[in-house]
Amino acid sequence: MSYIGRSLRRIEDRPLLLGKGSFAADCNAPGHLHMRVVRSPVAFGRILGVETAEAAALEGVAAIWTADDVAGLPPIDFRQMGLERLAPYRQWVLARHYVRYVGDPVAVVFAVDPYVAEDAADLVFCDIEELAPQLDATAEPVTFMPDIHLGLLSEPAVIRRGYGDLDAAFAAAHKIVALEVKVGRHTGVPLETRGGLAVHDADTDVLTLYGAAKVPHYNRDAISRMLGLAPGRLELSEGHVGGGFGIRGELYPEDVLLCAAALRLRRPVKWIEDRKEHLLAANHSRDQVYRLHAAVDQRGFILGLKAEVFTDQGAYVRTHGTTVTDLSAAMLPGPYVIPAYSVEGHIRLTNKTPAGTYRAPGRYESTFARERLIDRIATELALAPVEVRRVNLIAAEAMPFDRGIETLGTAVVYDSGKYRDLLERVLDRLSYDRLQAELAARRDRGEHVGLGIACFVEKSGLGPQDLVRIKVDGRGTVAIVTGVASVGQGVETVLAQICAETIGIPIERISVIHGQTDRIEIGFGAFASRVTVMAGSAVKIASEALRDRALETAAKLLQTSPDALRLSGGMVEAVGGGASLPLGDVALHLEGAGGLTGEGRFVAGHMTYPYGVHAAQVKVDPSTCAITIERYLIGYDVGRAINPMLIEGQIVGAAAQGIGGALLEEFVYDENGQPLAASFADYLMPTCHEVPAIEVLLREDAPSPLNPLGVKGAGEAGINAVGAALAAAIDAALQRPGAVTQLPITPARLHRILRGPQS
Amino acid sequence: MKPAPFDYVRPASLSEVLALLAKHKDDCKILAGGQSLVPAMNFRLARPAVLIDINDIRELDYIRSDDSGLTIGALTRHAAFHRSVVAGPLGAMLSKVASNIAHYPIRQRGTFAGSLAHADPASEWCLVATTLDAAIVAKSTRGERTIAIGDFFNGTFSTDLEADELLTEIRLPALGQGWRTGFYEFSRRAGDFALGMALAALRFEAGIVREARLGVGGVSDRAIRLRKLEARLVGGAASPQMIDTIAHEAWASVSPIGDIHATPEYRRDLVATAVRRALAEAAA
């Protein structure tokens, strides 16, 4: 039976559906203390003192730490894309000298229960001399910490990338099209907030941090370094994870504090972030401004593109280093040829929550910018937007397409793709011409309806590598051990499907162990739509090794040759019928010789580049500025679909988040840097009422040549172009090309577009 | 998001509630549905020393209707209005309005009286009470008094209730023969508090408006009844032109507040639209 390509139900769902999941808050240890973080109430200021005496006197308080108590701990380092010159901008686990955003951890309380901990935290008094905050990333940089880092400015880095002869392109231009757009400040909001439980086992002298997510192995090493723990003294353990979206599972001050406290206080320590903290303290993202200049010819073909990007990085540079701006710079050209390009990406600090990656980082934003640009070009040249896309799309014959740019330490080479073909398929599915005629007729009748199209390239399967070990036991059950993590996306099912297909074993007999640093020595985690590509390929390689070993061993036992045998239904059987042997028996036979195992390591120097097209049809009520999404279609080429249902799930869920970012979600600050959207009453997540049925046109037209499965990732396709497609649809509905230049498109912004700025 | 320490009492009788209120006054809070109070406590915006839970006082859970109107006891949940509580336009209107309040689970707990006592300017029930000229009954160990709705709201989250008073019931006048109603609300997501809303009730006789009630909510520190515009409607046929004029005058008569969800200019336009749509529904 074949397993790859089937929409099997998830094998990990049983405990979840029975309410037996084990999330961070489900972890408990006898006598554990609860940690509560005291956070800065102001956006920027000099710390004059932190008074803890009154709080410490409260019954049930075990300890209170301020910066002095963690003076020996280094700041939190970069996990990726770190640069030497970024080092001074790293965040300490507790603020030193200055607080730089509302929510900056200033002190931490350990108490017998979460209520007492919060009562005590309330009594800690932070004496802070308030200073004027920097809140605009496009403004001139200011000093980062005036008297601590002399002359250090709030612009840690400028990313410069480019290729081609831009001067020639602009000299040859038929027209130069300029555009400035802005994407608001969002974050991924996992249903499960951050949290963890740190337990030190005195017998073994091993500290275990439960509640890990995303990158357990990396965080194990990073925390060990910070606390000076020898290898083997710290393990991270991932339970069920209620969503990640890039933000959950990065290394934050709280993780380090938990581990340090469990060691120093000699008691288990637990921390569960509440939602208010989450919206202040976990990474924000997006918040970029793009200034674009395109040199175009008569057909709208972009001869050259000049871009300036400003990333509002917030208060510090966190684990992602320059990642978001780097990806923005590299992915801005997207699916188009653009023979000459230069970009300057300014990473600017402000006094807001520090920013990091959030699902499709640098692409949600850059796709919005680029696709708005294409629409603007179409308007200025009086061409159809779809036609301008056709003219600029990279042809299938040009694959693999070397962009001539690097990102995340790899060269951007689009591995495969039939961009034009997918665009036509999406238009076909929409009956594009007929639909446009219908919408025009509805507009004639006074309705405000319109259609928007946006194209994009994604990136997925970031290396460097992943390792998988598979073992079959005497009962014929299979354990896959991998270092990748699961943030709830269906990792277990997908890996099991690949294994089941390769070694011909019923999927019910497979279990998948992930996110446990004590089970496998390396692992690169769950982000960048990498798991199916990297761990999936490693499973394939490991399964093949195991299969070969099983066939060889069985051939000896059955006195035949391996190629006369095959694996099927958990048995080794003769191709021509006759003798057969359960796989478990083969495993038993090999017990003395290391067992029936297979190891697979997949190393990738290049990413894979899936691609897609979003189409949105909206209706606007100009009287209320309400926006209704009447239809949403996503065409996506994933290379090879291991489990189409799970891919659709990824796409639909991501589209919902994209709609949130395009229409609803935004962290707004007042002029003092106070966050005004610090709860779900004001940070508006889309609900089932706001999200229409999402149609998915899933294609496998361009398998990746870079891995044995031909797969590409699917985690970010659904969100990538939502802002772009909705903006175009709203323009069309209003018959006001180029009207939308900022996300989210709130009713108040739409009102401003419709009525103009009023006093 | 854990509340500050508090004492919790769950008295079994109304007299006990009143005695507790008299004793603790400003240090205590009544817990009805808890849908506004509990979040406020979890955010530590409210820190009552004593919480008096009235959910066991069954005698406060009633809706009575007679010719003079509807009497709503303090423990009546929003969900009680999902189905029409009284025949005719009043029941139908209340049920339409109720469906705009928050979400289904919240409506199972939240109370009509709690909404009034909480006095959120964007509360639907506050708009209904204001527009229909409700009377509020408050009790304390000092006695009982009836407060006209016009004297009840002092502003955002602020009412005329004394610290020792319990809001025990709300009286809404009947809408009998000839009344027709219209309600329109706009919020950013289904279930959110209104950015702007309007309620209209018109009594027609032979196609002519004889009585009119018109109110808007979500635009200032409390729901506003537009009495002058009501007077303009009386004697006419509530024609589309008339409705446009009224909507425009509603626009001119309000000076809305701005917040992160709506600029004053946008809210103002929204009020005009809400008034137009509510009146159009009532006149249809």
Ligand SMILES: Cc1cc2nc3c(=O)[nH]c(=O)nc-3n(C[C@H](O)[C@H](O)[C@H](O)COP(=O)(O)OP(=O)(O)OC[C@H]3O[C@@H](n4cnc5c(N)ncnc54)[C@H](O)[C@@H]3O)c2cc1C
């Ligand atoms: C997500 C969400 C969305 C919401 N959306 C809306 C909405 O769209 N529209 C809307 O109107 N409301 C909305 N609400 C609020 C909800 O309707 C509340 O139920 C209502 O505001 C208060 O009623 P309650 O019974 O829950 O009061 P509680 O929360 O128990 O109390 C609120 C306040 O009133 C006081 N109080 C309550 N009863 C009395 C009494 N009998 N006498 C004196 N004081 C009293 C309390 O002491 C407290 O100060 C929403 C709530 C949530 C959580």
